[in-house]
Amino acid sequence: MPKLDFLKNDLKDLHESGLYNVIRTLEGANDPWVKINGEKRLNLTCNNYLGLANHPEMVKAAKDAIDRYGVGAGAVRSIAGTMDLHIRLEEALAKFKGREACVVFQSGFVSNSGVIPAIIRKSDVIFSDELNHASVIDGCRLTKAPIMRYKHNNMEELENLIKENQQYERKYIVTDGVFSMDGDIADLKSVADLADKYDCVVIVDDAHGEGVLGKGGRGVVNHLGLGERIDVEVGTLSKAFGCAGGFVAGNKDLIEWIKQRGRPFLFSNALSPSEAAGCLKAVELLEKSEELVSTLWDNSKYFKASMNELGFDIGHSDTPITPIMLGEASTAHGMSKKLFEEKVFAMALGYPTVPKGKARIRVMVSAGHSKDDLNYGIEKFTSIGREFGVIK
Ligand SMILES: Cc1ncc(COP(=O)(O)O)c(C=O)c1O
Structure with a gap:
C-alpha cells in the first residue's frame, strides 16, 4: 500500500465533517x-x-522592473539577491512608517517566522494573545520559549501572567494589531503601558492595519499614536499594498540583527524584482495621497x-x-x-x-x-x- 494512503481517509474526514475548503x-x-x-x-x-x-501605476512599475531586472532575484539576499530595488523599498517603508529601518521578506507570514525566532531565545518568555494569527503562533513556536496565552485583549490576565513570570530576564508581548476574523483592534495602549511597567518588548503584527489605519495608512501604531513604544512592527505587502511580501520595521539594531540572523532572510530567495517594484510604487502612492x-x-x-x-x-x-x-x-x-x-x-x-x-x-x-x-x-x-x- 502506498505510504501516504492515510491521506485519503483524512481528506474523506474533512469532506464528511464539512471542513473541506473549496478553493475558487x-x-x-x-x-x-x-x-x-x-x-x-x-x-x-x-x-x-x-x-x-x-492598479495601472502598480502594473507599470512591475513591468518596468521586469524589463530592467528580469523576473527573479537570483539568490538569497545575503548571497547575491539584494538588488537596489530591495534597498529602495526598505528605505521607503522605513520613512513611511516613521521608523529608523526596515527589512522586507517574501510575505507577511515569513516576516513573523523571520523576526520572532531571530530575537527571542529559548530562555525567554512570550505572552501571546489567544487570537493571534497562525504566522505569529508558528513564529513563537519556533523560538522554543514558553508561550503564555492570554484571553483575547484581556489586559488583566496579561498583567497577571507577566507578574507570575518575573523570573525571566527577557519578556515579550506579541499581538496582532487588527484581528483578522473580527476586525477589532488590539488594546495596544494598555499593552505598551504594561510593557513599560514590567520591562517587556512589544511585537505587533499589523497585517490588516497597514494601508488601512493611521495617517494615510501608516498602521495601527500610528493610529494610536504609540510610536517607538512599540518595539517591533511587522507588516504585510500582500493586502492593502496590493502586491506580495512583508516587512519588519523598528530600530537600526533590530533590522541589522535580522539581516544577520533571520532564517528566511538568509535561506530563502529574495522578493522578485516585479514584486519589490510594485510594493515600492504602493508606498509612493500612499505617500502622495x-x-x-x-x-x-x-x-x-x-x-x-x-x-x-x-x-x-x-x-x-x-x-x-x-x-x-x-x-x-x-x-x-x-x-x-x-x-x-x-x-x-x-x-x-x-x-x-x-x-x-x-x-x-x-x-x-x-x-x-x-x-x-x-x-x-x-x-x-x-x-x-x-x-x-x-x-x-
Ligand atoms: C494577521 C495576519 N498576519 C500575517 C498574515 C500573513 O500575511 P501574508 O499573506 O503577507 O503572508 C496574515 C494573512 O492572512 C494575517 O491576517
Missing part, C-alpha cells in the same frame, strides 16, 4: 468584480483593501451602516473587516453558496477558523468598489438573508 479559481485579475466559472461576480472577499492589486484610504473607509462605513440597518449582526469590528455573524456553519455556507449563485463572491468561515457557533461571512469591501457595487451586494444579502431567516 479566478480567471483574471483580483478586481472588484472577478471572473469565476466564466461569469463575473462581485468580489467581497479579498484583502486588496485599496484596489492596488491591479490619502484618497484611497479615505475611500476605503467611506465604502466600509456605508456597507456596515446599511447592513446594520437591515438587521444583520455585524459584530464589533473597528476596521473595514465586516463579519456578518450567522451562528451555525450550515447557515454561513448555505448563504455563501446562494450569494455565489447570485454573482456575489463572499466566503463563509466556520470552525476551526472561528469558534464553533460563530460562523460568519467575512465581507471585505475595497476602495475599488463603487456605490453601485456595494448596493448590489447589499441587495443580494438582503434577499438571501430573508430567505435564510437571518433578518426580517
Whole structure:
C-alpha cells in the first residue's frame, strides 16, 4: 500500500465533517468584480483593501522592473539577491512608517517566522494573545520559549501572567494589531503601558492595519499614536499594498540583527524584482495621497451602516473587516453558496477558523468598489438573508 494512503481517509474526514475548503479559481485579475466559472461576480472577499492589486501605476512599475531586472532575484539576499530595488523599498517603508529601518521578506507570514525566532531565545518568555494569527503562533513556536496565552485583549490576565513570570530576564508581548476574523483592534495602549511597567518588548503584527489605519495608512501604531513604544512592527505587502511580501520595521539594531540572523532572510530567495517594484510604487502612492484610504473607509462605513440597518449582526469590528455573524456553519455556507449563485463572491468561515457557533461571512469591501457595487451586494444579502431567516 502506498505510504501516504492515510491521506485519503483524512481528506474523506474533512469532506464528511464539512471542513473541506473549496478553493475558487479566478480567471483574471483580483478586481472588484472577478471572473469565476466564466461569469463575473462581485468580489467581497479579498484583502486588496485599496484596489492596488491591479492598479495601472502598480502594473507599470512591475513591468518596468521586469524589463530592467528580469523576473527573479537570483539568490538569497545575503548571497547575491539584494538588488537596489530591495534597498529602495526598505528605505521607503522605513520613512513611511516613521521608523529608523526596515527589512522586507517574501510575505507577511515569513516576516513573523523571520523576526520572532531571530530575537527571542529559548530562555525567554512570550505572552501571546489567544487570537493571534497562525504566522505569529508558528513564529513563537519556533523560538522554543514558553508561550503564555492570554484571553483575547484581556489586559488583566496579561498583567497577571507577566507578574507570575518575573523570573525571566527577557519578556515579550506579541499581538496582532487588527484581528483578522473580527476586525477589532488590539488594546495596544494598555499593552505598551504594561510593557513599560514590567520591562517587556512589544511585537505587533499589523497585517490588516497597514494601508488601512493611521495617517494615510501608516498602521495601527500610528493610529494610536504609540510610536517607538512599540518595539517591533511587522507588516504585510500582500493586502492593502496590493502586491506580495512583508516587512519588519523598528530600530537600526533590530533590522541589522535580522539581516544577520533571520532564517528566511538568509535561506530563502529574495522578493522578485516585479514584486519589490510594485510594493515600492504602493508606498509612493500612499505617500502622495490619502484618497484611497479615505475611500476605503467611506465604502466600509456605508456597507456596515446599511447592513446594520437591515438587521444583520455585524459584530464589533473597528476596521473595514465586516463579519456578518450567522451562528451555525450550515447557515454561513448555505448563504455563501446562494450569494455565489447570485454573482456575489463572499466566503463563509466556520470552525476551526472561528469558534464553533460563530460562523460568519467575512465581507471585505475595497476602495475599488463603487456605490453601485456595494448596493448590489447589499441587495443580494438582503434577499438571501430573508430567505435564510437571518433578518426580517
Ligand atoms: C494577521 C495576519 N498576519 C500575517 C498574515 C500573513 O500575511 P501574508 O499573506 O503577507 O503572508 C496574515 C494573512 O492572512 C494575517 O491576517
